[in-house]
Amino acid sequence: MSDDISISEKAYQYLRSMIIDGKIDTNKAFTERALAEKLQSSRTPLRAAINRLEGEGLIERLAGGGIVVREIKIEELVEILMVRLLLEGEAAALCAARAPAEATAALIAQSEYFLTNSDAEFDAFWAYDDRFHHYVAEHSGKPLLAKLIGNLRDMARMCHVTRMEHSFVSQAEEHIAVLRQIEAGSPELARQAMVDHITKVRERLMRWLFDS
Structure with a gap:
């Protein structure tokens, strides 16, 4: 067995x-x-x-x-992002009360790398993006919440348009904004920064779709 x-x-x-x-x-x-x-x-x-x-x-x-x-269609991707906005906003708020300062500072340093390396390899950025979202979810202290967020992110990646998101600098700036509020121990500001980030991700994807 x-x-x-x-x-x-x-x-x-x-x-x-x-x-x-x-x-x-x-x-x-x-x-x-x-x-x-x-x-x-x-x-x-x-x-x-x-x-x-x-x-x-x-x-x-x-x-x-x-x-x-399964093929994840655009309509489903938009819905996934809407749900992620709610769940990851909550995760960021919880993370602000729990995340270790040194680990948060280290992730900020990793984020800053992409501010000056907009031509970085896509897979390298995706790996970093995973680390950021995983860090916030895991340090929410809610295993089920972290699992749901991870599953939704995986489903989103199955939609082909997610590979069109190459705004590395913008995303890194948004990640840093979230991490700074986590570092400061500000739950509601961390929540809002994460909501702003996922909203902008959705807006960039929609803009790419309409422009292509």
Whole structure:
């Protein structure tokens, strides 16, 4: 039984990373059997992994028994950002009362790097962006809140337009504004700074859509 759990967890982590990174085509259906052969796994632990991914809204089962990665459409992305605005605003307020000063200062320093490196690699910025949002969520002290925020961010990344957001300097400035209020221990100002940040992210994405 423990071996099945270990295999299932590995399959889950592998598939989840492939989905979030856009390495599995949203238009290409696959089956449990084909996936089991590719991963050299039995179908029982693989099915458990697939069920978890389905529960997270990352994949869908087709009527014929196939499985497909969900396509996150623009309308859903806008809704995700609306929910994130509420949840991450609350996380920032809670974080302001809990985050360690040294770690916050270190993240501010990382943010400042992107103020003068607007031509940084996209993946490098995404990794930093993950660190920022994960830091705020984790230091909210609310594990369920942090998990919900993480899942919503992963779903948002499955929408192709999120890769069009290249305003690294603007985002870094907004992150610093949030972190400064967290550093100062100002919950409501931290909340507002995070709300402002996600609002601006949404506005930039909409502007890109209408201009393209």
